[in-house]
Amino acid sequence: MLIDGLQCGHFTREVFAELRRADVGAVTVTCGFWEGTVESLDALARWRDLVAANSDLVAIATTAEEIVATAAAGRTAIVLGYQNSNLLEGRIRFVEIFAELGVRVIQLTYNNQNELGGSCYEPNDAGLARFGREVILEMNRAGILVDLSHVGNRTTLDAIECSQKPVAVTHANPDSLFQHKRNKTDDVLKALAERGGVLGCATYRNITGDHYSSSLRSWCEMVAKTVDIIGIDHVAIGTDRSHNFTKPDYDWMRMGRWTRSVDFGAGSAARPGKAPPPSWFTEVCHLGLLPGGLRVVGFAPDEVEKITSGNWLRLYSEVFASGRSAVPAKAEFVQADPVLALS
Amino acid sequence: MLIDGLQCGHFTREVFAELRRADVGAVTVTCGFWEGTVESLDALARWRDLVAANSDLVAIATTAEEIVATAAAGRTAIVLGYQNSNLLEGRIRFVEIFAELGVRVIQLTYNNQNELGGSCYEPNDAGLARFGREVILEMNRAGILVDLSHVGNRTTLDAIECSQKPVAVTHANPDSLFQHKRNKTDDVLKALAERGGVLGCATYRNITGDHYSSSLRSWCEMVAKTVDIIGIDHVAIGTDRSHNFTKPDYDWMRMGRWTRSVDFGAGSAARPGKAPPPSWFTEVCHLGLLPGGLRVVGFAPDEVEKITSGNWLRLYSEVFASGRSAVPAKAEFVQADPVLALS
Numbered sequence: 158m159l160i161d162g163l164q165c166g167h168f169t170r171e172v173f174a175e176l177r178r179a180d181v182g183a184v185t186v187t188c189g190f191w192e193g194t195v196e197s198l199d200a201l202a203r204w205r206d207l208v209a210a211n212s213d214l215v216a217i218a219t220t221a222e223e224i225v226a227t228a229a230a231g232r233t234a235i236v237l238g239y240q241n242s243n244l245l246e247g248r249i250r251f252v253e254i255f256a257e258l259g260v261r262v263i264q265l266t267y268n269n270q271n272e273l274g275g276s277c278y279e280p281n282d283a284g285l286a287r288f289g290r291e292v293i294l295e296m297n298r299a300g301i302l303v304d305l306s307h308v309g310n311r312t313t314l315d316a317i318e319c320s321q322k323p324v325a326v327t328h329a330n331p332d333s334l335f336q337h338k339r340n341k342t343d344d345v346l347k348a349l350a351e352r353g354g355v356l357g358c359a360t361y362r363n364i365t366g367d368h369y370s371s372s373l374r375s376w377c378e379m380v381a382k383t384v385d386i387i388g389i390d391h392v393a394i395g396t397d398r399s400h401n402f403t404k405p406d407y408d409w410m411r412m413g414r415w416t417r418s419v420d421f422g423a424g425s426a427a428r429p430g431k432a433p434p435p436s437w438f439t440e441v442c443h444l445g446l447l448p449g450g451l452r453v454v455g456f457a458p459d460e461v462e463k464i465t466s467g468n469w470l471r472l473y474s475e476v477f478a479s480g481r482s483a484v485p486a487k488a489e490f491v492q493a494d495p496v497l498a499l500s
Numbered sequence: 501m502l503i504d505g506l507q508c509g510h511f512t513r514e515v516f517a518e519l520r521r522a523d524v525g526a527v528t529v530t531c532g533f534w535e536g537t538v539e540s541l542d543a544l545a546r547w548r549d550l551v552a553a554n555s556d557l558v559a560i561a562t563t564a565e566e567i568v569a570t571a572a573a574g575r576t577a578i579v580l581g582y583q584n585s586n587l588l589e590g591r592i593r594f595v596e597i598f599a600e601l602g603v604r605v606i607q608l609t610y611n612n613q614n615e616l617g618g619s620c621y622e623p624n625d626a627g628l629a630r631f632g633r634e635v636i637l638e639m640n641r642a643g644i645l646v647d648l649s650h651v652g653n654r655t656t657l658d659a660i661e662c663s664q665k666p667v668a669v670t671h672a673n674p675d676s677l678f679q680h681k682r683n684k685t686d687d688v689l690k691a692l693a694e695r696g697g698v699l700g701c702a703t704y705r706n707i708t709g710d711h712y713s714s715s716l717r718s719w720c721e722m723v724a725k726t727v728d729i730i731g732i733d734h735v736a737i738g739t740d741r742s743h744n745f746t747k748p749d750y751d752w753m754r755m756g757r758w759t760r761s762v763d764f765g766a767g768s769a770a771r772p773g774k775a776p777p778p779s780w781f782t783e784v785c786h787l788g789l790l791p792g793g794l795r796v797v798g799f800a801p802d803e804v805e806k807i808t809s810g811n812w813l814r815l816y817s818e819v820f821a822s823g824r825s826a827v828p829a830k831a832e833f834v835q836a837d838p839v840l841a842l843s
């Protein structure tokens with residue numbers, strides 16, 4: 158089975174069927190980019206309906222064990238994730254609440270600086286902010302994976318150091334292989350690996366470049382070079398594949414409500430809209446070609462297994478909690494809130 | 501042990517200690533009156549902190565079994581409730597989400613008409629609205645008790661008929677014993693009882709009247725007359741006691757954000773602020789006098805047990821679900837939402 162650390166877009170029954178065809182055992186989906194608490198709960202509710210309506214193909218999973226069991230039963234495990242922390246609306250206590258509702262991955266920032274830290278697209282990155290530090294420790298406690306994709310390099314380094322559990326860059330590539338603000342420099346990737354973290358290599362053409370998108374072999378060679386940089390135990394797959402995206406989707410993803418101007422995100426004026434998929438990955442089910450491609454560029458079977466699923470599973474089992482029981486009651490005394498039930 | 505079906509206000513360690521002194525095994529607390537989703541989650545989070553900080557005295561309970569076990573361990577079970585449905589912000593799917601987070605009681609309306617139905621203070625009550633019907637069935641499914649206190653009579657009757665599980669009027673008295681908009685007419689109370697529902701008799705002076713507030717014996721006589729109307733299996737206690745309330749609290753409770761004028765709620769121009777507690781119930785721990793008082797007015801020990809805890813426990817065991825596992829996945833196919841993860 159294969160685990161994809163990040164996809165986004167409009168999932169449909171057809172997409173789920175394609176994932177099954179590719180033997181994808183788990184995929185982290187994007188439940189939101191800019192949405193606040195209420196809209197994020199809406200998205201969670203829609204995902205529950207969508208999964209319930211396709212329960213022969215998919216199931217929501219919240220632990221590594223559930224992922225393994227779901228895949229063994231011939232279904233794809235859905236890991237609920239957000240590509241931003243707006244769902245918290247500044248509330249440290251909402252981390253636990255979203256964890257209880259099944260969320261397992263939260264990216265600290267999307268393309269813009271927020272209360273937690275700096276983004277890869279900001280001209281300056283002041284590093285992990287005070288609230289970001291609080292949220293990371295709370296995510297550690299509640300069993301949510303810290304995702305540092307789209308996060309600025311300085312904040313990324315701070316977050317790696319701050320977190321008491323290993324963290325992830327679920328969808329990016331080494332900047333030394335394809336220079337792009339979204340990609341991570343070698344020093345960042347090495348720090349990530351040293352603390353047990355995992356990088357999900359992306360197939361998204363805007364951050365992969367035309368060369369490594371030109372064939373299955375060339376993409377797998379990029380993975381091999383990434384392994385040369387941070388080691389076989391820290392490289393996995395996070396395609397950043399978006400399903401059924403059209404212009405309004407890209408506009409929302411890139412501009413949200415934050416600008417009246419045009420922003421191209423990972424794209425550019427020269428390629429403003431949808432980037433063409435890699436030549437070898439025109440259909441979602443082509444993901445199933447990856448294990449073979451990794452073998453061709455020289456990986457041994459056990460190495461292929463680590464890249465395609467084992468490294469994510471190891472990380473998930475270290476990070477994901479199994480729900481409410483894993484969230485301990487606070488021992489310290491808390492003063493009764495003066496506006497309890499009223500403000 | 502004693503179960504109080506409704507209290508509100510600012511709970512503190514001192515209040516919890518008083519509840520223990522009175523052998524209160526469970527109390528439904530008011531987590532909100534007018535608050536929307538985010539503020540309601542804030543209140544939930546504050547309650548978790550408050551309970552965690554006083555875990556030697558209290559614990560949050562979500563099933564009848566948990567209540568019994570908590571009381572047996574010498575602690576008071578906190579049942580999380582809201583006196584309005586604003587926490588849903590119009591979302592049917594948020595019922596399940598709040599149920600998973602531990603909420604077990606939701607009152608359909610507070611003092612004003614809303615999308616669910618009419619309130620007891622409105623000049624006209626159009627009955628249970630379309631969304632109200634949806635929410636009741638969803639509450640039945642998710643294991644949340646429908647509370648019809650403060651709800652208009654016509655909506656109350658509709659809700660009793662609509663609900664597939666017995667419902668409650670957690671804090672009110674018979675209108676035939678003390679006439680007040682907040683109290684329920686005999687026809688409503690009989691319909692409630694016929695469907696297995698429970699009325700929690702209130703001690704709040706504004707809806708109890710001076711006579712039944714004048715002594716423990718007179719209040720217990722009111723309970724006896726209530727039993728004469730709807731039977732021993734349908735009468736319980738719901739004091740409507742508010743802790744540490746001051747003028748800003750009453751103002752919020754009564755005016756919220758809905759008026760620039762003055763509203764007295766259950767009070768009046770003649771008694772605009774806090775109503776004096778019953779003469780026998782000046783301290784919270786006086787609740788412990790109730791079993792004795794009920795014996796004095798002629799109730800047998802098994803009847804006292806029903807009024808003070810058994811009827812609530814029976815209702816709770818019929819209604820409360822034990823969490824996520826009790827919420828079945830929907831069988832019918834749901835079309836993928838066109839704005840999934842984006843709107």
